Amino acid sequence: MAADSSRSRLFPWLLVGPAMLVMALVVFYPFVYNVGIAFSDMSLRTFRNPGFAGFRHFIEIFTTSPLYTILGKTVIWTVVNVTFHVAIGLSLALLLNGPVKGRNIYRALLILPWAMPQYIVALTWKGMFNYQYGAVNLILGRLGVPPVSWLSDATAAFASAIIANIWLGFPFMMVICLGGLQSIPKEMYEAADIDGAPAWTKFRRITLPLLKPVLVPAIVLGIVWTFNSLNVLWLITEGGRPANQSHILVTWIYNEAFTLYRYGYAAAFSIIIFLILLGFSILFVRQTRGTEAVY
Amino acid sequence: MTSARWKSILRHLVLIVITLATIYPVLQVIGISLRPDDRLYSTSLALIPKGATLQAWHNVLFEKPFGTWLRNSLFISVVVTLLSITLASTAAYAFARIRFRGRQAGLMGFLVTQMFPATMLLLPTYVLMARLKLIDTPAGLIIAYVATALPFCVWTMKGFYESIPRELEEAALIDGLTPFQAFLRIVLPLSTPALAITALFSFMAGWSEYIVARVVISSKGLYTLPLGLADMAGTFQTEWANYAAGSLLVCLPVVTLFILLNRFLVSGLTLGGVKG
Numbered sequence: 001m002a003a004d005s006s007r008s009r010l011f012p013w014l015l016v017g018p019a020m021l022v023m024a025l026v027v028f029y030p031f032v033y034n035v036g037i038a039f040s041d042m043s044l045r046t047f048r049n050p051g052f053a054g055f056r057h058f059i060e061i062f063t064t065s066p067l068y069t070i071l072g073k074t075v076i077w078t079v080v081n082v083t084f085h086v087a088i089g090l091s092l093a094l095l096l097n098g099p100v101k102g103r104n105i106y107r108a109l110l111i112l113p114w115a116m117p118q119y120i121v122a123l124t125w126k127g128m129f130n131y132q133y134g135a136v137n138l139i140l141g142r143l144g145v146p147p148v149s150w151l152s153d154a155t156a157a158f159a160s161a162i163i164a165n166i167w168l169g170f171p172f173m174m175v176i177c178l179g180g181l182q183s184i185p186k187e188m189y190e191a192a193d194i195d196g197a198p199a200w201t202k203f204r205r206i207t208l209p210l211l212k213p214v215l216v217p218a219i220v221l222g223i224v225w226t227f228n229s230l231n232v233l234w235l236i237t238e239g240g241r242p243a244n245q246s247h248i249l250v251t252w253i254y255n256e257a258f259t260l261y262r263y264g265y266a267a268a269f270s271i272i273i274f275l276i277l278l279g280f281s282i283l284f285v286r287q288t289r290g291t292e293a294v295y
Numbered sequence: 296m297t298s299a300r301w302k303s304i305l306r307h308l309v310l311i312v313i314t315l316a317t318i319y320p321v322l323q324v325i326g327i328s329l330r331p332d333d334r335l336y337s338t339s340l341a342l343i344p345k346g347a348t349l350q351a352w353h354n355v356l357f358e359k360p361f362g363t364w365l366r367n368s369l370f371i372s373v374v375v376t377l378l379s380i381t382l383a384s385t386a387a388y389a390f391a392r393i394r395f396r397g398r399q400a401g402l403m404g405f406l407v408t409q410m411f412p413a414t415m416l417l418l419p420t421y422v423l424m425a426r427l428k429l430i431d432t433p434a435g436l437i438i439a440y441v442a443t444a445l446p447f448c449v450w451t452m453k454g455f456y457e458s459i460p461r462e463l464e465e466a467a468l469i470d471g472l473t474p475f476q477a478f479l480r481i482v483l484p485l486s487t488p489a490l491a492i493t494a495l496f497s498f499m500a501g502w503s504e505y506i507v508a509r510v511v512i513s514s515k516g517l518y519t520l521p522l523g524l525a526d527m528a529g530t531f532q533t534e535w536a537n538y539a540a541g542s543l544l545v546c547l548p549v550v551t552l553f554i555l556l557n558r559f560l561v562s563g564l565t566l567g568g569v570k571g
Binding site: 014019025027081106113167183215224250254262 | 306309310314316317321324388390397401405406409410411416420422438441445446447449450459472474475488491492497499505538543545554555559561
């Protein structure tokens with residue numbers, strides 16, 4: 001009996017251990033290394049032999065950097081993107097879950113934004129937003145709308161990047177939702193039909209709650225990834241144009257680290273990002289009871 | 296006409312509009328790949344450019360070791376997929392079904408790894424890989440990509456397991472199966488939709504990844520597709536057309552995989568055995 005209970009105590013760790021080991025191996029060292037750099041004055045000059053900087057970078061970030069403005073933009077960027085990703089992805093999954101003619105063709109075409117390498121599609125979108133010859137303004141022109149200077153106006157440039165990023169991200173949510181929908185027993189809808197429940201009620205009372213276990217992790221991760229997504233915004237705004245106004249926190253850090261070579265400062269900034277996301281995720285998971293089962 | 300018919304027409308109308316908006320930028324990329332003069336941007340709305348040529352496709356497929364890149368990428372992505380599915384499906388089962396000390400912390404631990412801006416981890420990742428003697432080996436990339444895929448896969452599998460009624464395993468345990476057998480024979484076969492999603496995601500984790508690959512791999516013989524395409528871009532006159540053609544070739548296997556996995560993402564499979 002004693003052996004049996006120690007075996008069953010070991011069982012979860014046998015299952016969890018290997019995956020945790022891989023994560024620890026790849027993530028732990030770089031993380032600690034970064035914390036070290038954040039308290040050093042590492043830059044291009046002091047790359048080989050950085051000195052100790054204490055909390056200098058953190059103080060600088062909180063006193064002289066446009067932290068709050070950029071944080072605000074990052075929140076807008078994240079919320080708008082993820083909201084549209086989930087809304088479009090879920091709607092498409094619902095439309096393409098049942099027997100629809102040409103379902104597989106629709107699905108295969110709709111996954112393309114996810115399947116394409118980001119670099120080429122980001123630059124293609126940038127071309128489409130060009131003032132003179134971009135497809136967006138040409139199409140707007142045919143509809144009688146005056147051309148928008150998408151990339152030279154700060155707000156419009158930010159909006160362009162958001163549009164491109166929405167396009168890029170919804171297929172992922174669509175695939176998640178398609179998977180999640182398969183876990184809902186048909187019998188539940190049949191029972192609701194017998195009770196004469198309208199479609200909206202079925203969606204709110206059956207579909208959404210039963211999608212939750214799969215959707216909540218996808219949304220949390222979607223938020224974390226979008227908060228830290230560099231490529232699309234960086235490529236479309238050419239590193240924050242116009243006038244360094246199109247930045248979210250990660251593009252700001254990237255600029256500090258790889259254009260200005262202020263590694264210590266950038267590492268300190270990335271720790272602040274980490275703490276913001278950590279705080280948010282703990283709250284979100286607790287609020288949605290994401291670690292617990294639905295039944 | 297009946298209301299069911301109207302509904303179906305409306306559904307297709309919505310789907311067609313969204314699909315067109317979705318594939319328009321992809322059509323643009325196809326257009327770029329066919330352009331005779333090397334330009335990324337053009338003033339014309341025509342998708343097939345004047346004097347369209349397949350030269351770029353020829354360059355990518357026959358002038359460069361595309362086969363080697365494809366083989367390297369396929370090998371890495373297939374191994375990453377198999378490893379991630381194995382590790383994630385087992386770990387997630389423990390998180391979903393067993394109350395053990397450290398469970399919540401462990402689950403959050405997987406999330407936490409995603410929160411640090413990836414670009415800042417590049418330099419230390421290089422140092423780490425060098426210490427582990429994994430620089431310039433496929434194994435180095437495989438480990439890095441598995442770590443990219445695992446957090447999502449673990450959480451998704453866990454969520455899906457939780458939607459499977461416990462009664463099924465309890466009955467199996469009474470019938471004399473061990474907990475691991477119950478997992479393998481009862482729960483896993485019911486989880487094919489989640490396995491399909493995590494397979495696709497793990498495959499994608501490394502498939503078009505460039506930055507980590509750039510840091511880890513240096514020998515041309517080990518180049519993955521994204522490395523090969525970037526390397527190729529500089530060697531021809533028609534850089535953009537080549538890059539566009541290459542990108543389209545890169546996305547073909549992903550779409551194929553998705554089409555193959557689609558059979559698991561179709562309603563009609565019900566959870567047999569237990570009536571809700």
